[in-house]
Amino acid sequence: MLQLHLAIWLGGFLLAGTSAAEQKDNPMKFGMVIHGGAGTIERREMTPENEAAHRAGLEQSLKAGYDILQRGGSSLDAVEAAIRVLEDNPLFNAGKGAVFTHEGTNELDASIMDGKTLNAGAVADLQHIRNPISLARLVMEKSPHVMLVGAGAEAFARKMGMQFVDQKYFYTDERWQSLQKEKAKSSPVPVSDKDRHGTVGAVALDKAGNLAAGTSTGGTTNKQFGRVGDSPIIGAGTYANNRTCAVSCTGDGEYFIRSVVAYDISAMMEYKGMPVQAAAQAALDKALKLGGTGGLIAIDKEGHFAMPFNTSGMYRGKVGPDGKVTVEIYK
Numbered sequence: 001m002l003q004l005h006l007a008i009w010l011g012g013f014l015l016a017g018t019s020a021a022e023q024k025d026n027p028m029k030f031g032m033v034i035h036g037g038a039g040t041i042e043r044r045e046m047t048p049e050n051e052a053a054h055r056a057g058l059e060q061s062l063k064a065g066y067d068i069l070q071r072g073g074s075s076l077d078a079v080e081a082a083i084r085v086l087e088d089n090p091l092f093n094a095g096k097g098a099v100f101t102h103e104g105t106n107e108l109d110a111s112i113m114d115g116k117t118l119n120a121g122a123v124a125d126l127q128h129i130r131n132p133i134s135l136a137r138l139v140m141e142k143s144p145h146v147m148l149v150g151a152g153a154e155a156f157a158r159k160m161g162m163q164f165v166d167q168k169y170f171y172t173d174e175r176w177q178s179l180q181k182e183k184a185k186s187s188p189v190p191v192s193d194k195d196r197h198g199t200v201g202a203v204a205l206d207k208a209g210n211l212a213a214g215t216s217t218g219g220t221t222n223k224q225f226g227r228v229g230d231s232p233i234i235g236a237g238t239y240a241n242n243r244t245c246a247v248s249c250t251g252d253g254e255y256f257i258r259s260v261v262a263y264d265i266s267a268m269m270e271y272k273g274m275p276v277q278a279a280a281q282a283a284l285d286k287a288l289k290l291g292g293t294g295g296l297i298a299i300d301k302e303g304h305f306a307m308p309f310n311t312s313g314m315y316r317g318k319v320g321p322d323g324k325v326t327v328e329i330y331k
């Protein structure tokens with residue numbers, strides 16, 4: 001019991017200026033929470049310009065989602081729109097600005113889930129799709145499948161008339177330098193989370209009471225052999241269910257897959273009746289016990305939300321019915 005209280009308190013403490021107690025009485029009637037990745041994000045290493053640019057990117061994403069929710073649009077549309085903004089922003093590790101593989105290519109993963117129908121779509125190992133989240137949505141809505149990968153996914157994208165880009169489109173100097181640093185290290189050990197953060201995700205509750213979640217990433221710097229993380233795995237990196245919550249994760253994908261983090265939160269809420277903040281913290285703690293660091297965002301069907309992380313920072317933000325956008329980076 002003490003543990004549960006501590007978890008609730010911690011969950012509340014980590015929210016962007018809204019305590020769990022405050023939320024209990026006044027949940028968001030509709031709203032959206034986003035992340036731009038968790039990792040070693042130190043205030044002292046950020047220039048004011050860099051910090052302002054990240055904040056502006058998160059705000060722009062939240063506004064895109066809010067515009068849709070505010071005029072009665074669906075949580076799915078809001079999640080897709082918010083993620084597209086971050087995919088187009090070179091500062092985040094998704095779409096343009098994705099990290100590089102060992103071979104110096106970019107391989108993108110994304111997924112989206114509809115809490116109302118439990119329909120889901122996912123894509124992995126894309127090399128020429130500007131907005132992977134939109135292809136994930138097309139997989140969900142226009143194919144009989146849940147997950148398409150590599151050349152097959154791109155063939156489907158062509159059939160759907162999606163926008164293709166050259167690999168050069170994804171290039172940013174910062175990500176290229178991160179790859180060189182990683183390669184200079186003697187063993188192909190997992191990258192430090194400093195060079196990893198930037199995965200993006202969004203969860204939303206719309207005016208009709210429907211939940212949706214989505215996640216998009218370039219994966220991890222220096223990844224090899226067609227490695228795929230948790231982001232496109234439904235139940236691991238992304239999950240949404242109107243009965244419980246919508247979740248998007250960021251962190252050490254291998255551990256988030258093994259801990260089935262996103263579904264674990266939903267299961268704790270469904271089977272144990274736990275509040276979203278406590279379930280989110282407990283699931284993250286379980287992943288950490290295995291050795292996985294990172295964070296996540298979650299929102300429940302009443303508009304309570306959580307954004308816990310166990311790294312030094314996580315780009316994150318929220319917007320509720322009043323349209324006020326709140327963005328945070330550090331602990």
Ligand code: ASP
Binds near residue numbers: 249
């Ligand atoms: N979870 C992502 C992956 O493992 C990376 C991240 O969120 O930083 O591909």
